[in-house]
Amino acid sequence: MQQYGLENIRNLVLLSHSGAGKTSLSEVILFTTGAINRLGKVDDGTTTSDYDPDEVKRKISINLTILPCPWKGGKINLIDTPGYSDFVGEVKAAVRVSEGAIIVICAASGVEVGSEQVWAYSEQADLPRVVFVNKMDRENADFFRTVDELRARFGAKCVPIQLPIGAQDNFQGVVDLLALKSYVGSEMKETEIPSSLQNEVDSFRNRLVEAVAETDDSLLEKYLEGEELSPEELGGGLRRGVLTGSIVPVLVGSALQNIGITSLLDTVYQYLPSPKEREVVIVDGSGEQRPVEPSEDAPLAALVFKTSADPYVGKLTYFRVYTGVIGSNSQVWNASQEGSERIGQLFVLKGKGQEPVSQLRVGDIGAVAKLNVTSTGDTLCSRDNPVKIAPVVFPGTAFSEAVHPKTKADLDKMGIALSRLAEEDPTLEVRREADTSETILSGLGETHLEVAAEKMLRKFGVSVVLELPKVPYKETITVPAKAEYKHKKQTGGHGQYGHVLLALEPLPRSSGAEFADKIVGGTIPKNYIPAVEKGVNEAMQEGVLAGYPVVDLKATVYDGSFHQVDSSDICFKIAGAQALKKGLSQGQPILLEPIMNLEVTVPEEYTGDIIGDLNTKRARVLGMNPGGGVNVIEAQVPQAETLRYAIDLKSITQGRGSFSIKFSHYEEVPPQVAQKIIAEKQAKKA
Numbered sequence: 001m002q003q004y005g006l007e008n009i010r011n012l013v014l015l016s017h018s019g020a021g022k023t024s025l026s027e028v029i030l031f032t033t034g035a036i037n038r039l040g041k042v043d044d045g046t047t048t049s050d051y052d053p054d055e056v057k058r059k060i061s062i063n064l065t066i067l068p069c070p071w072k073g074g075k076i077n078l079i080d081t082p083g084y085s086d087f088v089g090e091v092k093a094a095v096r097v098s099e100g101a102i103i104v105i106c107a108a109s110g111v112e113v114g115s116e117q118v119w120a121y122s123e124q125a126d127l128p129r130v131v132f133v134n135k136m137d138r139e140n141a142d143f144f145r146t147v148d149e150l151r152a153r154f155g156a157k158c159v160p161i162q163l164p165i166g167a168q169d170n171f172q173g174v175v176d177l178l179a180l181k182s183y184v185g186s187e188m189k190e191t192e193i194p195s196s197l198q199n200e201v202d203s204f205r206n207r208l209v210e211a212v213a214e215t216d217d218s219l220l221e222k223y224l225e226g227e228e229l230s231p232e233e234l235g236g237g238l239r240r241g242v243l244t245g246s247i248v249p250v251l252v253g254s255a256l257q258n259i260g261i262t263s264l265l266d267t268v269y270q271y272l273p274s275p276k277e278r279e280v281v282i283v284d285g286s287g288e289q290r291p292v293e294p295s296e297d298a299p300l301a302a303l304v305f306k307t308s309a310d311p312y313v314g315k316l317t318y319f320r321v322y323t324g325v326i327g328s329n330s331q332v333w334n335a336s337q338e339g340s341e342r343i344g345q346l347f348v349l350k351g352k353g354q355e356p357v358s359q360l361r362v363g364d365i366g367a368v369a370k371l372n373v374t375s376t377g378d379t380l381c382s383r384d385n386p387v388k389i390a391p392v393v394f395p396g397t398a399f400s401e402a403v404h405p406k407t408k409a410d411l412d413k414m415g416i417a418l419s420r421l422a423e424e425d426p427t428l429e430v431r432r433e434a435d436t437s438e439t440i441l442s443g444l445g446e447t448h449l450e451v452a453a454e455k456m457l458r459k460f461g462v463s464v465v466l467e468l469p470k471v472p473y474k475e476t477i478t479v480p481a482k483a484e485y486k487h488k489k490q491t492g493g494h495g496q497y498g499h500v501l502l503a504l505e506p507l508p509r510s511s512g513a514e515f516a517d518k519i520v521g522g523t524i525p526k527n528y529i530p531a532v533e534k535g536v537n538e539a540m541q542e543g544v545l546a547g548y549p550v551v552d553l554k555a556t557v558y559d560g561s562f563h564q565v566d567s568s569d570i571c572f573k574i575a576g577a578q579a580l581k582k583g584l585s586q587g588q589p590i591l592l593e594p595i596m597n598l599e600v601t602v603p604e605e606y607t608g609d610i611i612g613d614l615n616t617k618r619a620r621v622l623g624m625n626p627g628g629g630v631n632v633i634e635a636q637v638p639q640a641e642t643l644r645y646a647i648d649l650k651s652i653t654q655g656r657g658s659f660s661i662k663f664s665h666y667e668e669v670p671p672q673v674a675q676k677i678i679a680e681k682q683a684k685k686a
Ligand SMILES: Nc1nc2c(ncn2[C@@H]2O[C@H](COP(=O)(O)OP(=O)(O)OP(=O)(O)O)[C@@H](O)[C@H]2O)c(=O)[nH]1
Pocket: 016, 017, 018, 019, 020, 021, 022, 023, 024, 025, 042, 043, 059, 060, 061, 062, 081, 082, 083, 084, 134, 135, 136, 137, 138, 253, 254, 255, 256, 257
């Protein structure tokens, strides 16, 4: 296994809107660099990156994949990511451990919502980047229109360093605007620059030179004086511009036709930074934050950015070495968990392939199986030098469903399977909802949860059905009521006797339920009162309208009678329960529903659509806070109307909106809605 120096490694993340061609591009890059010798296809389910059965089935990427490629004596750790927004957790993890990004744009679709999103992520992470305009061979592909869109959306820093030769079914190759050379076909054969392109070449070359000149005062002076910049000056200036983010080179090609790939590789290897060029910020033992030089001689600091449940090797931990060296069969310190961890065999990953290595050095990415205390986000280091590296920040969950096991056997295994899944995927959350006795799985969207359910079956043999969660309705009364129940039976030997009079009164919202004893003169002996209370409390668990728990009610036992021989605890319990039921029916009962505080953040132009939709959801809009092109809309919405909000918001805004939601309080369900809920409940019972 060849070891690479820090200067010769590039950790580069592939980012795009779903379907722009990242995985196809990663496959043709692996092929071009000789990392693989059979070129797979997404449509055939044969790529190195999309090896997971869920990915093969859906023909989309779901997981990040590490794809090392040898290039010009160095190594590019390419990280393919999913474009589908439900799997953005993987994108965040991949961005966190990369020094540079390749943003793929489809030449036919242009800049899409997902392009904007990944652009924002790389901006937040301060990642130098290049844009690859892919699918130039496709119908409707238009490089110049796409460049206009890029510049309109992301600014004039998007500067083409190549132009396409031909387009759509006549796409042949690229013109290199730096070297002023022209290449065609997948073997990138050098040819004359087509004369028909000369005008464009001149004007785009000028733009490029001007952008490069602006990176440096002395270059700018030379340029303004009309002097030619040398190839070294151009290259050096371009690199500076890319590293500082003032230039984003735009390249062009076709992953499927294998055109433009070697020049893309040359460009990213030459212009995107090595790990040496990015400072690492650590938090040392004393809690102080400080930058350190990435170096092989420094003590170890490695960040765990992903954990997966591998069917063959068990738990697989992915990490990136930021300083120092980690060796196979060694002992390290997990500073996050404050525990020691034994490292067995280290691996370098290539898709699903794992190649054993003796060590992994600064700047590199690898994996190790079967760690005990370590989970995603932890830092591995040496015990003498405990340090932490800021972990990946994962997005909060947005969509929840209840998980119902199909059989008793599934029920028994479900808990373990769910907790393993949540351990593997930090954007999944499992919890038990006490009010409805349901197990709730939360994630980023419908597809995310569907994939989780499929994984449960495939990896753990657990069959489940997902459904929207039940709403924890409650019941209460609106007027005071008095109710009497006499439980009296004469069966065989001695009989049964319990007699209770209850006074019920409604309490303000969120008061819960109360029980009081106002018996005077021992009409019910003291020792039976706890039985009455028990009966009342049990009956409160199921209201009389639709069987939901009763709240905000005070039940006072104020009278009754007993029988010397026939009375017993059980009799008074029954009498208490039945008296409560009668009282509830007389108290003009109503249903209560949880009301949520919803905060929606959308680009301002969607405000009208959002409000319109909220109006159909029985929402009360409380406020709007426009600013900086976005509007934050605050509303109170019944929980029942918010269960699919993640999906609705996505379709209203094409994925440009986000929201947060929190329980606020309970309120009366409007009568028409209540009638429906009660009818449904009765239908279910029948
Ligand atoms: N014509 C043409 N089709 C392409 C090209 N690159 C990719 N495709 C097709 O576009 C579709 C999506 O390609 P992928 O490589 O899976 O795209 P992706 O960006 O990885 O998609 P996600 O993983 O869902 O984000 C597939 O059908 C590819 O065959 C290209 O250069 N030209």
